[in-house]
Amino acid sequence: MTKRIKLIANPVAGRGAREKIETARKYLSNAGFEVDLTITGARGEAEKAAALARSEGYERILAAGGDGTLNEVVNGLVPSSTPLGFLPLGTTNVLALELGIPFDVEKACHIFLHGEVRPVHIGGANGRRFILMASAGVDAEAVYRVSLILKRWTGKLAYVVSGLQAMTQGRQGLIRVVLDNGQEMEGHTVIVSNGKLYGGKFPIAPEADLEEDAFDICVFKNLGWRSLIKNLIRVIQGKDFSASDVIRLKTTSVIVRGDNIPVQIDGDYCGKLPMTIRSCPNELHLIMPVVKGGDTPASLKRQ
Numbered sequence: 001m002t003k004r005i006k007l008i009a010n011p012v013a014g015r016g017a018r019e020k021i022e023t024a025r026k027y028l029s030n031a032g033f034e035v036d037l038t039i040t041g042a043r044g045e046a047e048k049a050a051a052l053a054r055s056e057g058y059e060r061i062l063a064a065g066g067d068g069t070l071n072e073v074v075n076g077l078v079p080s081s082t083p084l085g086f087l088p089l090g091t092t093n094v095l096a097l098e099l100g101i102p103f104d105v106e107k108a109c110h111i112f113l114h115g116e117v118r119p120v121h122i123g124g125a126n127g128r129r130f131i132l133m134a135s136a137g138v139d140a141e142a143v144y145r146v147s148l149i150l151k152r153w154t155g156k157l158a159y160v161v162s163g164l165q166a167m168t169q170g171r172q173g174l175i176r177v178v179l180d181n182g183q184e185m186e187g188h189t190v191i192v193s194n195g196k197l198y199g200g201k202f203p204i205a206p207e208a209d210l211e212e213d214a215f216d217i218c219v220f221k222n223l224g225w226r227s228l229i230k231n232l233i234r235v236i237q238g239k240d241f242s243a244s245d246v247i248r249l250k251t252t253s254v255i256v257r258g259d260n261i262p263v264q265i266d267g268d269y270c271g272k273l274p275m276t277i278r279s280c281p282n283e284l285h286l287i288m289p290v291v292k293g294g295d296t297p298a299s300l301k302r303q
Helices: 017-030 045-053 067-077 094-099 105-114 138-145 148-154 157-169 225-236
Strands: 003-009 033-039 060-065 084-088 116-125 128-130 133-136 175-179 184-187 189-193 215-220 246-251 253-257 262-265 268-272 275-288
Touching: 003 017, 003 045, 003 067, 017 033, 017 060, 017 105, 033 045, 045 060, 045 067, 060 067, 060 105, 067 084, 067 094, 067 128, 067 268, 084 094, 084 105, 105 275, 116 133, 116 262, 128 275, 133 138, 133 275, 138 189, 138 262, 175 189, 175 215, 184 215, 189 253
Parallel strands: 003 033, 003 060, 060 084, 084 275
Antiparallel strands: 116 128, 116 275, 133 189, 133 262, 175 184, 175 253, 189 215, 215 246, 253 275, 262 268
């Protein structure tokens, strides 16, 4: 009996996406699988396709696109034990960088078919799920302001432009963070990390682990240019944030409050505060590269 794979693909995620999707379809078909391909045409369609696929007996599901497409598929799929793989086609593809999934289509498809399936901890934020992170403040304001047309043509440069706009024109109200133990603190931006990387290859949460039932939280106390540049340089150098500017902690749940402040999850705008975040362990099973000796992928190990 032929095994069935569901391929959910975004044809405008990065340059040459349609050709890459067809390459993936042919690769999987030549490997002996029946490929049920859904090409998305609008926001929300990947989530609907994943929800329909959840109970249809597919061997595996492959999300082909960027982090936004992946987030939609996750929200449609969970909770489920059906293995989910990722074919990175988008602007940033943070999960691919986190797990070590190659950007070459055939190599990524090989991992999808032969990689290791592992249950992971994901987050829930106001009824939505996220794999990598949720945040509120300046970075979420930048996501809110980003031009989709500019993003399609310039990639990450669009976020630089919107980031500068957020710093100079955006709402910079105070954010209140309440931890699961009742502890409270205030700042101007909060990033709740489930993975190590942020915005690409920037390791802002080196102790975060997709397989650990806890989040790493950064509360940024200052918004000045001097603080921003200092901490950006530290991240690029592989160092931790300045302790005088950023509060670091771990928790399994958090409430974030603020007045008319944007929220983003996994790189997509997700409304305004307040936001309640909680851990959702083992709702998702990800396909990861196999490391020699059967160990956890190196990018998931604690550093």
